[in-house]
Amino acid sequence: MSEITAEQVAHLAYLARIDLSPLEITNLTHDLGQIVDSIAKVSEVATADTPATSHPMPLTNVYREDVVVPSLTVEQALSGAPDRAGDKFRVPAILDEE
């Protein structure tokens, strides 16, 4: 069984700004543990000549040319904003970095 703890799940939930109930934390601790165990099992059969990959497609070097395409209008860009002031998004002051 994996070593995922309820504390780790609670910490992760805080980092992701997700509010979890104690029951959800218990369930997720169990689920995440199973996921980690499953991946460990796959790792057992992956030999040294199987490189780690972050992507399912064997593709590299897919690029875009440096050509401007039209942007959204200001109205479109701001249409989903909960609050605005003029042409800018308005957000609560957050005491963090300047």
Place this chain on the structure above:
Amino acid sequence: MKAELMDFDKALELFEPVLGFEVHVELNTKTKMFCGCANEFGSGANTNTCPTCLGLPGGLPQVNKKALESSIRLGLALGCEIAEHSRFARKNYFYPDTAKNFQTSQYDDPICHDGSITIELESGRLVTVEIERAHMEDDAGKLTHMGGATGRIQGADYSLVDYNRGGVPLVEIVTQMIEGAEHDAPEIGKTYVAAIREIAKALGVSNARMEEGNVRCDANVSLRPRGSNVLGTRTETKNVNSLRSVERAVRYEIQRQAAVLSGGGTITQETRHWHEDTGITSAGRPKSDADDYRYFPEPDLLPMAPSREWVEELRLTLPEPPAARRKRLQAAWGFVNLEFQDVVNSDLLDAVEATVAAGASAQASRKWWTGEIARLANVAGVAADSLVTPVQLAALIALVEAGSLTDRLARQVLEGVIAGEGTPAEVIESRGLAVVSDDGALIAAIDAALLGQPDVLVKIRDGKVQAAGAVIGAVMKAMRGQADAARVRELVLERAAAIE
């Protein structure tokens, strides 16, 4: 709040400073890093945004090939290895300067790694700064804090966000620890950032204007007691956006940390903010759980594997390293340090080089660019090299050296050229400014002046040549300044001897 500071020399006696720098260079591509929105400074708020850079559902990022090319060229110019395999990673954090809730950056596979540059301090000391990595990432949007008294975030009621800058390509260059800096620590900071800026500019990959935030520096400083080999706790001073500020911020942190440590206190590992106006740093947030960015490979972007052939092609496009170019030009021009620094500091190296290439002498080119042209540019509030072309100036200098123009007349011709009246030759023609080089006309005027001042004539004949000044003045006036004073003087002495 003003912190207690220890005298700089005293601080260096007790402690050894260890430095590190992170310099962000904003690339001058036409579009953003991962979408086709324009990369422009000064557009209307939120006019350069799209679903990708706003992090809206359905947005699909794609790497800007030009940005990758610029990053590789910058890495090569810093002596870096270019990774055979490189990929992007998400750096997760919640702050309204990014609407995506993560910055697209690089973590364990940066595009460039293991380089170094050697910088030269004013004393002539050479310092090699090792580069750990140079990686690609996207910039954040711009926040404006509103309300409160100070305009700073403390006491702000709310903030406004413009996402035009969000997604603009950056290269972050990270140094290894710099040890052995000693008293030169502040100057090393300034000179290193200046070198990065100069290289980025020479490559043409960035506009490299610090005042517009194209080059930004975070300075890491820690102190360890003399004799200790255990590293002290470091602080990271952000917001250091001019060369002078880098120097001041490093000096300030050394003095502040030395005072804290020698008073029995401890340094908190934290980010600090540099305040240009007061010249101090202030505590930001401490490093904490919030720094757990949960980096993971960006699933929406494919890995990059720049071919070795492409990298070598790009290596061939590198310009001469700026430091080597400066050495070469100073030697070729024979300028003393002060003269050469004047040209470099005025950003006129290209202009002088082009003027010399157009046939003018180096000294004359330097004098005009850093003298009269710089003065006029200063008055007009524009860059000196926007006023005249090197070819126009070379033509003007040639006319002065041929004796067709005096310096005074040349300045008038220059004004005409700047006013758009044409080439120097055309301005001379239309304003009638050429030197009177017809000796006949000069001799007539000299004879008249000498005969009008017989006492002066006697003095000159008695060998008191300084008396000739009065006659020269009268002749220059009669010629309305359009004569070569040296030639007039020559002729005055000749005529004084010859005249009946």
